[in-house]
Each structure stands twice: as C-alpha cells, then as structure tokens.
Amino acid sequence: MKFDLTEERQMLQDSLRRFLGDRYTTARRNEIIDSETGMSAEIWSQLAELGVIGAMFTEDQGGFGGAGFDIAVVFEELGRAGVVEPFLDSALIGGRLLAEAGQGEKVEKVMEGALHLALAHGEPGSRYDLNHVETTARDGVLTGRKAVVMNAETADLMIVSARVSGDVADQDGIALYLVDKGTDGLTIQGYPLLAGGRAAEVTLDHVRGTELFGADKGYQALADVTALATVAQCAEALGAMETATALTKDYLMTRRQFGRPIGTFQALAFRMSDLLIEMEQARSAVINAAGYFDTDQRDLYVSGTKNLMGRAGRLVAEEAIQLHGGIAMTQEYELAHIAKRIVMADHRFGDTDYHLERFIDLSAA
Amino acid sequence: MDLSYTTEELAFRDEVRTFLQEDLPNDLSEKVRLGQDLAKSDMERWHAILNNRGWLAPNWPKEFGGAEWNAVQRHIFEEEAAMANAPRIVPFGLSMLAPVLQKFGSKGQQDYWLPRILSGEDWWCQGYSEPGAGSDLASLKMKAVRNGDHYVCNGQKTWTTLGQHANMIFCLVRTDPDAKQQEGISFLLIDMNTPGVEVRPIILLDGTHEVNEVWFNDVKVPVDNLVGEENKGWTYAKYLLTHERTNIAGVGFSQAELASVKRIAKAANHNGKPLIQNPAFAARLAQIEIDLRAMATTNLRIISKAAAGGAPGVEASMLKVKGTEIRQEINDLARRAVGPYAMPFASEAIEGTNDMIPDPYEAGPVAADYFNNRKLSIFGGSNEIQKGIIAKVTMGGGR
Ligand SMILES: Cc1cc2nc3c(=O)[nH]c(=O)nc-3n(C[C@H](O)[C@H](O)[C@H](O)COP(=O)(O)OP(=O)(O)OC[C@H]3O[C@@H](n4cnc5c(N)ncnc54)[C@H](O)[C@@H]3O)c2cc1C
Numbered sequence: 001m002k003f004d005l006t007e008e009r010q011m012l013q014d015s016l017r018r019f020l021g022d023r024y025t026t027a028r029r030n031e032i033i034d035s036e037t038g039m040s041a042e043i044w045s046q047l048a049e050l051g052v053i054g055a056m057f058t059e060d061q062g063g064f065g066g067a068g069f070d071i072a073v074v075f076e077e078l079g080r081a082g083v084v085e086p087f088l089d090s091a092l093i094g095g096r097l098l099a100e101a102g103q104g105e106k107v108e109k110v111m112e113g114a115l116h117l118a119l120a121h122g123e124p125g126s127r128y129d130l131n132h133v134e135t136t137a138r139d140g141v142l143t144g145r146k147a148v149v150m151n152a153e154t155a156d157l158m159i160v161s162a163r164v165s166g167d168v169a170d171q172d173g174i175a176l177y178l179v180d181k182g183t184d185g186l187t188i189q190g191y192p193l194l195a196g197g198r199a200a201e202v203t204l205d206h207v208r209g210t211e212l213f214g215a216d217k218g219y220q221a222l223a224d225v226t227a228l229a230t231v232a233q234c235a236e237a238l239g240a241m242e243t244a245t246a247l248t249k250d251y252l253m254t255r256r257q258f259g260r261p262i263g264t265f266q267a268l269a270f271r272m273s274d275l276l277i278e279m280e281q282a283r284s285a286v287i288n289a290a291g292y293f294d295t296d297q298r299d300l301y302v303s304g305t306k307n308l309m310g311r312a313g314r315l316v317a318e319e320a321i322q323l324h325g326g327i328a329m330t331q332e333y334e335l336a337h338i339a340k341r342i343v344m345a346d347h348r349f350g351d352t353d354y355h356l357e358r359f360i361d362l363s364a365a
Numbered sequence: 366m367d368l369s370y371t372t373e374e375l376a377f378r379d380e381v382r383t384f385l386q387e388d389l390p391n392d393l394s395e396k397v398r399l400g401q402d403l404a405k406s407d408m409e410r411w412h413a414i415l416n417n418r419g420w421l422a423p424n425w426p427k428e429f430g431g432a433e434w435n436a437v438q439r440h441i442f443e444e445e446a447a448m449a450n451a452p453r454i455v456p457f458g459l460s461m462l463a464p465v466l467q468k469f470g471s472k473g474q475q476d477y478w479l480p481r482i483l484s485g486e487d488w489w490c491q492g493y494s495e496p497g498a499g500s501d502l503a504s505l506k507m508k509a510v511r512n513g514d515h516y517v518c519n520g521q522k523t524w525t526t527l528g529q530h531a532n533m534i535f536c537l538v539r540t541d542p543d544a545k546q547q548e549g550i551s552f553l554l555i556d557m558n559t560p561g562v563e564v565r566p567i568i569l570l571d572g573t574h575e576v577n578e579v580w581f582n583d584v585k586v587p588v589d590n591l592v593g594e595e596n597k598g599w600t601y602a603k604y605l606l607t608h609e610r611t612n613i614a615g616v617g618f619s620q621a622e623l624a625s626v627k628r629i630a631k632a633a634n635h636n637g638k639p640l641i642q643n644p645a646f647a648a649r650l651a652q653i654e655i656d657l658r659a660m661a662t663t664n665l666r667i668i669s670k671a672a673a674g675g676a677p678g679v680e681a682s683m684l685k686v687k688g689t690e691i692r693q694e695i696n697d698l699a700r701r702a703v704g705p706y707a708m709p710f711a712s713e714a715i716e717g718t719n720d721m722i723p724d725p726y727e728a729g730p731v732a733a734d735y736f737n738n739r740k741l742s743i744f745g746g747s748n749e750i751q752k753g754i755i756a757k758v759t760m761g762g763g764r
Binding site for chain 1 (some may be wrong): 494500504569571572633635649705753
C-alpha cells in the first residue's frame, strides 16, 4: 500500500493550488458569480492549459489521467478554491460521455477548452432517480422538459436523454442524443445558482438530435458517468471542507472576545477538534471512492462516500459558520461561498439519504 | 393540568382566525408563503392593520395602548399568524425598546416615543453590536461625550438589522471610559437623520440586504434622549435581552415550516414513490415533529410561568437553544426535500427572478432560508453564550 500521490499528480496539484491561490480570490470570484455567464472564459482556458481537463481523460481517450485519483486530485483543488466554472458538468460529464461514445475529435476540443457541453438528464419529476425519464424520442425527435441543467446556456452541445421505449422508470429504453445549440424547438430558461454558476430549465419541443448512445446503452453510460461525477463531487466538497476548517482554525486563534482568543474556550476548541476528526474520515472516504473506482465494488464505495461526505459536509459547513459568528454570514467573507459549495454538493447525484439507501441495498446484495 | 384550550381560549382563537382571514391581505401572505422579500411598505402595511385592531403590541400593558394578552393568547396568535403566512412583526421598537421605555423611561419619553412606535412614525433599529463587541457586548467602544445639553457620539455599530429602513436607533454607548466595563455604558436614542450618521449595507450569504454597518462621526444627540440614568445602560440592556429572548423559540414559524416540508415531501418523488415514504427522510421528519410538539409545550410552560411573575431567566436560554435548533433542522429538511431544486438562486439583487424559481413544489427559496437561518443560533445571544448562562445559573458559576 502507498498513500503518496504519483509525481505527476503531485505536480498538477501543486501548480493548481498555486495558480488558484494567486488568481481566484474572493473578490474575483464574486465578480465572476455576478457576471452574465456566471463563469470566466479566461480562467477556463488558463486552467485548461494547466492540464485540468486533460487529467480527466485516459491516454486512450487522448488525455493523461482519467483514473479515480486523477479526478480526485483535480476536483479537490477546484473545491479548495471554490471554483464556480463548470468543469464537472461541461468537461468531465460531457467530455467523458463523448469519449465513451468514441467522439475523439470533439473530446480533443474539450481538452483544449474550446468546446462547452451540458448534460440534460434530470427532469422536474425525477429528483435523484437516474432511471426516471419522461422526455420522449421518436425517430430522433425529442420532446419533454429537463430540470436544473447545469451550464445549459454556455454549452455549444447538449447531451439529452430521452425515452425510446418502456415505462417512465425503466432502465431500458433510455437513449442519449446530441443536440446543437440553437436547434429549433429548444428553449433554455437560465438562472443563477445559490453556490455560483448557472443552470436552466430546458424545454424540448420536437427537437432534432443525433443519437450518441442507443436505447440499450444509454442508462449504463449515464450510470458510469454519474459514478465518476460523484467521485469528483465528493473530492470537490473535500477541498471546500479543507478551506472551511482552515479558515475556522485561524479565526478561532485570532478573534478575541472576553479578553482572549475564542479558541481558548474549551466549548469551541472541542468542536474544532470534532471537525478535524471528521476531516480525516472525509479524506479517507474520498480515497476509498477513488481507489475502488475500477473494481466491482465501485458503486458500494461511491454511495458510502457520498453519504459520509453529506454528513461530514453538513457538520463542517454549519459548525464553521457557527464558530465564526456573524462574520461568516456575509457574502464578502470567503467562508460564506465555501459553505454554500459544501452544502449544495449534497444536492447533486443523490443526497445523503439517497446514498444511504443505495448503500443498504448494495451491501445486502 | 389540562392541555386543551378553555372555551374562552377557543373563542379567542376563532377571533384571531377570522381576523386573519378577513384582514390579512392576500398579496402579503403570498409573498410570505413563497419566501419573497418584503418591502418596507409591506411591513408597514401589516403593522398598520394590526394597530387598527389594537393587536400590534400584544405584550404592552393596556395603559400604553397594548393588548396585554396573556401567554396563551400570545401563543395562539403567533401560531395562527405563522400558519396563515402573516408577515413577522418587526420587533425592534415594539418588543425591544418599548419594554425598556415602559420600565425605565421618563414620562416624557413614554408619552412621546411609544405612540410613534404604534403609529409607525418611527422605525427603530438596534445598535448594540460592534465589530469588536459581539458576544462580549460589554467591551463596546462607541463613545458619547457630554457637552452641555447634548452628547457627541463617535464610533461604529454593526449587524444592524433593517437599519436601512430605520429613522431611529437605540444604542449602547460608552459614557465613562474609566469605569469598569459594564459600569460606563449608557442607553441612548439617536435620530439617524442627524449629520454624521452613515448607514452602509452588508450583504448576507443568501444575497439579502438585511443588516448594515452604522457609523457615527461627531453625531450630536440631545441629553433628553438618554434613557434612565447615565452609566446604567447595561442594566437596561440586560432587561431588554430577556424580552428579546421570550419569543425567540419561534414555535409558530417552526410549525408553519414543518407543514410546508410535509407538503413538499408528499409531492416529491423518491425512487418512484413519494419522498415522505422514504424511511430515512420520514424518520428525520418524525423526530423533528416529536421534538417540536414537546417544545411547544415547554414554550407554553415557560411563558405561563413568566406571566405569573416568575422572571424568564435560565428557561429563556433553554428555549432559545432548543427553539433555534429545531427551526434550523426543519430548514435542513426543507432543502433536502426539494432535491436538485435547492440549487437555483432567486436573489433580490437580480431583478425579477423571485418568481422565476422553477421548482414544481412552489417551495420558495428553501436553501437560501437554510443558510440565512444559520443566524438564529448566532444572534440574540449565541447558543454557546446561552449554554454558558444555563451552566452558570444552575451550577453556580463553576466552570
Ligand atoms: C443576521 C444578523 C442580524 C443581527 N442583528 C443585530 C441587530 O439588529 N443589532 C445588534 O446589535 N446586533 C445584531 N446582530 C449581532 C449579533 O448579536 C452578534 O452576531 C452576536 O452577538 C455574536 O457576536 P459575533 O458575531 O461578534 O461573534 P463572536 O462573539 O465573535 O463569537 C464567535 C463564536 O464564539 C463563540 N463564543 C464567544 N464567546 C464565547 C464564550 N465565552 N464561550 C463559548 N463560546 C463563545 C460564539 O458563540 C460564536 O460561536 C446580528 C447578527 C446577525 C448574524
């Protein structure tokens, strides 16, 4: 067993941490969040140049990483800095689906940072159920509504799931299509997100798409990419939690009330200790999810990790705010954004309870 | 012991219900139901409606124009009002300053300021906290120096809730820099239109403009605006804090928010079934409902005791802690219930998006509320400070 990062991953981590530490300040990020697109094209291409996107793909796919630990390293750093640019949705989810479907040319453009993607899968009635698809496809013509589609407005290409056959909740019969931006019948109603970035409600009224995965392969492709995205999301939350605990520790040592640093009150010191203990658990959970990714225990570890991160994340976010007092409630203070990133991670790819239930099923099987 | 309402109490509840049905404007209750931000004029309108009925100041004695309701009546009103999505009453003048004036103010101050609170002529805000004086309030630094018939004030207050709407602020200021911390503090009423007062917004993490910084630069305040005696302000402030804490349990709000979570959980899908049938979620929901039902009774027990003359001391601290924990837990359930629809952000800063949150449950900005309500355990004496009080009172100050 070895717990050190490989040299390449270590270098990527170092350069990312340095770059984001210098450039991605709270003030800069708040500007980006308030901007029309909710993302910075400049940051996007600079990070692409640093290899952030290339690390998400295997050598076969034209990248230089693609394994669980590559994903975890990248997203932990993005999370630490509270990056709002949609690397997870556009590059990882969109890019890996294209790679899986053998669309090498497009993947190359994704790695250059020149092609933006969105996955339009969830629907108003699906909540976290991956198999729930009401949108229909008849001879490549799609009709339906997609909910909270990340990055929909910026995407050049959208990957849309639709039901070709079967009932609303059947795993079989879901196909995936490529839909060009601006195709007739496609309506995008965009809005900002609480933790930064943008999403949209997408309505499809007889929209023509090109098949990417057939009805017998769509669900599996979605399940695979969602598992990978969940690992990324957990790593991102871990990075954000690192920042939250570091800020809290510093604040406890510097904020003075009653003539002494508040961290000297045992009531607060013990709670800080609890956070540090949970952080070790969180780190190990993410290592588990990344390390078991290419085994037959993948889903068990993904669900277990997402559940643990949901619990630990909530604890860290809430306690970090509480231990700070009022200052943490202000938009100008770094922790405010970081806490939102942590809690909102629970709302993607299934929440704490969803993955608890899934873990129970998988571990009983 | 009898937990059921008496005939008179039931009649009172019906009276309250009828009033809310008839007099609470639909557009206001819709805004509250959808979690939209209320404009200053919305709050003023609701205050005026209540004042018209003589119900704006339930806790004031009749001699000052209050309703002088007992604990049970107040509880009934709070519960009914919350369930009907009535706007919350802005407490600064009505339930914070007024009790202090009624107990420690001069006859002249009572006659002048109290009617203006009821009529809405004055909008008060609370100037206690400073950047360096939060939990350790007695370390406050804002100075007031006596100069003939006025004080000259310099310093900064912060976290001033709705200070952007206020024309008056009651402040704790330091009048004797040489005395021991608690002994050099006075209670001053300051007109915010006086030259030298500046209000700067603080935007909270959910995008709302709810609090402010208030700066004082050589602000002249008439000596008549001193409440009680100079350097006795700490006593008055502590008196005010016990009032601030009595309705902080927020039972009515918790009940309304819990009902909303249940409604969402019945509509939301989880694994092909309603979310409310999911064992993990259902267990969380049931436990908080059990806790809330017990807390409602704790609340009634404690306020009845206070009404009978017992001071709400350590029990008020207990209620504050439990009440806020329960409310925050319900907020957590609400954001869980809506699933991915917790993520969209309807900010008042972004014009017109308020009614654009596309969620199918009409849940309102539940995730924003979840974050905003983290304040509940921070302000009004943080929950840690309350626990310190409980321990000190019950164990005689031993650490
Ligand atoms: C939304 C909001 C609205 C507010 N509105 C107003 C208002 O209208 N007027 C007004 O005057 N103030 C207002 N406040 C201020 C509020 O009263 C303070 O935030 C509160 O007193 C805590 O002070 P602080 O934020 O400086 O935190 P600190 O006092 O610095 O506390 C930081 C942390 O240390 C803990 N702590 C401090 N001392 C101890 C101790 N001895 N033992 C154990 N733990 C301790 C606290 O509990 C907290 O967890 C508001 C605050 C907020 C967030």
